[in-house]
Amino acid sequence: MIVGRETPLALYKGLSAVLSRIVPKMAIRFASFETYKEWLADKSTGNTRVGNIFIAGLAAGTTEAVAVVCPMEVVKIRLQAQQHSLANPLEAPRYRNAGHAVYTIIREEGFSALYRGVSLTALRQATNQGANFTAYQERKKLAHTYQPDLKDLPSYQHMIIGLISGAMGPFSNAPIDTIKTRLQKATHEPRTTAFERIAAIAKDMWKQEGVRSFYKGITPRVLRVAPGQAIVFAVYEKVRGIIETMKVSPSQDRYSE
Numbered sequence: 001m002i003v004g005r006e007t008p009l010a011l012y013k014g015l016s017a018v019l020s021r022i023v024p025k026m027a028i029r030f031a032s033f034e035t036y037k038e039w040l041a042d043k044s045t046g047n048t049r050v051g052n053i054f055i056a057g058l059a060a061g062t063t064e065a066v067a068v069v070c071p072m073e074v075v076k077i078r079l080q081a082q083q084h085s086l087a088n089p090l091e092a093p094r095y096r097n098a099g100h101a102v103y104t105i106i107r108e109e110g111f112s113a114l115y116r117g118v119s120l121t122a123l124r125q126a127t128n129q130g131a132n133f134t135a136y137q138e139r140k141k142l143a144h145t146y147q148p149d150l151k152d153l154p155s156y157q158h159m160i161i162g163l164i165s166g167a168m169g170p171f172s173n174a175p176i177d178t179i180k181t182r183l184q185k186a187t188h189e190p191r192t193t194a195f196e197r198i199a200a201i202a203k204d205m206w207k208q209e210g211v212r213s214f215y216k217g218i219t220p221r222v223l224r225v226a227p228g229q230a231i232v233f234a235v236y237e238k239v240r241g242i243i244e245t246m247k248v249s250p251s252q253d254r255y256s257e
Helices: 002-006 008-012 015-040 050-081 098-109 111-115 118-146 155-185 194-209 211-215 218-246 250-255
Strands: none
Touching: 015 050, 015 118, 050 098, 050 111, 050 118, 050 155, 098 111, 118 155, 155 194, 155 211, 155 218, 194 211
8 A cells, every 4th residue: 555655665754764863872772771780780799680680771761762762753753654645746745854854843843842752752662671681681691501611692692682682672562652653643732731642542542443453563563673683782792892802901901910
């Protein structure tokens, strides 16, 4: 249906918004997680308990949601929700690209419109990263238990562990994500609070479509998120290894005993 009306290019609507957020999002996610994890570590041993890893993941998810995810999600969803034919040059879209979407939304609805659904976005990202980092760290420990001779796991094992942990988040918070998407796609309704809009959307979904509506899109979301996490964690481990190697300066090597 999408390809027939709008050509295959329509499958890439919102790509500019995705690309503009992915690098800062990953940088903020892993930098904040490592910071929170260090704060929550046992000062005497340097180890972090499972519960504290989960808390660090929650905090990292909240940080990335407020800093970059929510505004870019609003832009991406608006771009993807446009109903215009890319095959017809006379049918102009409301938003030409991510930059134009940001400008138009702020001009017509105010800056706060970019943070519509921020509470749900923060809740989704927090539960995502809490589950994601906890599952990854625990499965990584398990892999080391079965391979005690390995100092570092090979990249393919990091990818497998990342693939499994990456699927945890979407299954744990699919209803939150579905409601958030519908909230961000809708235009602003005056004199209504965020809670009232969320409650109205959830009630309408339940009445008209039933419980299955809260899990709409779970398959493509898992297929998108899990492979992405597999690649991200493999790269993260490589980069972290390089940074830890660089921490030991030549002068420290020369004069250490």
